[in-house]
Amino acid sequence: MASSQRTDVRPEHQLYHEYTTDVDQARTNVHYEQPPEFFLLITGGEWNVYSANLWDPGTEDDTASQQAKLDLIARLAGLEKGMHLIDVGCGWAGPLTYLCDTYGLTGTGLTLSPTQKGYAEERIARRGTDAKIVLSHWEDYTPPEQVDAIYTDEVIVHFFNLGGFFTKCHDWLKPGGVMINKELHLKHPRHAKLDRGGEFVSQIYGDTGNYRTLAEETRLANDAGFDIERVHHIERRHYETTIDHWLANMHKHAGELKAMVGDQHYRDFRVYLRLARHIQRNVTLDVVVCRRFD
Numbered sequence: 001m002a003s004s005q006r007t008d009v010r011p012e013h014q015l016y017h018e019y020t021t022d023v024d025q026a027r028t029n030v031h032y033e034q035p036p037e038f039f040l041l042i043t044g045g046e047w048n049v050y051s052a053n054l055w056d057p058g059t060e061d062d063t064a065s066q067q068a069k070l071d072l073i074a075r076l077a078g079l080e081k082g083m084h085l086i087d088v089g090c091g092w093a094g095p096l097t098y099l100c101d102t103y104g105l106t107g108t109g110l111t112l113s114p115t116q117k118g119y120a121e122e123r124i125a126r127r128g129t130d131a132k133i134v135l136s137h138w139e140d141y142t143p144p145e146q147v148d149a150i151y152t153d154e155v156i157v158h159f160f161n162l163g164g165f166f167t168k169c170h171d172w173l174k175p176g177g178v179m180i181n182k183e184l185h186l187k188h189p190r191h192a193k194l195d196r197g198g199e200f201v202s203q204i205y206g207d208t209g210n211y212r213t214l215a216e217e218t219r220l221a222n223d224a225g226f227d228i229e230r231v232h233h234i235e236r237r238h239y240e241t242t243i244d245h246w247l248a249n250m251h252k253h254a255g256e257l258k259a260m261v262g263d264q265h266y267r268d269f270r271v272y273l274r275l276a277r278h279i280q281r282n283v284t285l286d287v288v289v290c291r292r293f294d
């Protein structure tokens with residue numbers, strides 16, 4: 001990756017660290033192995049989506065905003081009854097469950113976090129959803145058969161070897177299958193240089209953030225053999241409103257959250273969310289729809 005070879009950035013201020021899959025898992029889980037209830041209260045709504053949602057006029061509540069985003073994904077990917085969807089980085093499986101139940105899909109969710117997997121399986125059992133959860137790094141996973149669609153939502157930022165991931169996805173998909181990735185993209189490579197706020201956010205994720213430009217992401221997808229079918233831009237206000245709702249949920253549930261993770265972590269998480277809101281000025285949020293060509 002071109003960005004990993006930059007020489008003008010001090011190593012500790014640089015994004016892009018290559019780890020073994022075990023170290024990657026341990027570092028990523030610094031964030032995701034916190035109690036599910038902590039994230040469920042913050043993200044709110046029925047689907048506990050831990051990524052930007054859509055807030056068009058009239059959308060007031062968390063559930064409606066989460067469903068609006070997931071319906072957009074379904075529309076852009078052309079999801080239809082009977083398809084098999086892999087959600088790489090499925091969180092607590094709210095998005096996978098909603099998509100499978102609403103669009104008649106079979107689902108597979110991948111996560112690195114045993115705690116997320118446990119909660120996700122409970123949700124699937126509770127709803128009787130046609131889905132299963134696999135605890136695996138994408139590098140170690142191979143589906144039993146090729147699938148119709150692959151979805152990631154604010155997940156590929158964790159992947160150092162994004163080109164390797166896209167190559168895997170190409171193999172996992174049936175010919176003509178769709179890969180849809182929603183992610184933040186740097187407006188310019190210069191924003192990869194971390195200031196103090198950026199370092200704080202990076203540490204929250206165990207320094208597993210590999211932010212890229214949209215151009216780099218689409219080039220890597222092309223290199224893996226994908227056609228770029230469509231790029232859908234999501235306006236910045238949607239992420240800002242999502243974060244505002246997460247902060248309001250934190251405030252509303254302050255007592256319970258502090259009892260779960262302690263005062264210091266509660267405070268750090270609020271700082272992280274405020275910084276993440278501020279960082280939006282240097283990034284765009286885009287959904288990239290790629291198709292396996294052959």
Ligand SMILES: C[S@@+](CC[C@H](N)C(=O)[O-])C[C@H]1O[C@@H](n2cnc3c(N)ncnc32)[C@H](O)[C@@H]1O
Nearest residue numbers: 049050051089090091111112137138153155158
């Ligand atoms: C920001 S959360 C997004 C969750 C979900 N996509 C959503 O929108 O609610 C990132 C997710 O990616 C998963 N993840 C991170 N690195 C991964 C990897 N190398 N392989 C599989 N999953 C990974 C994390 O465990 C977590 O579930």
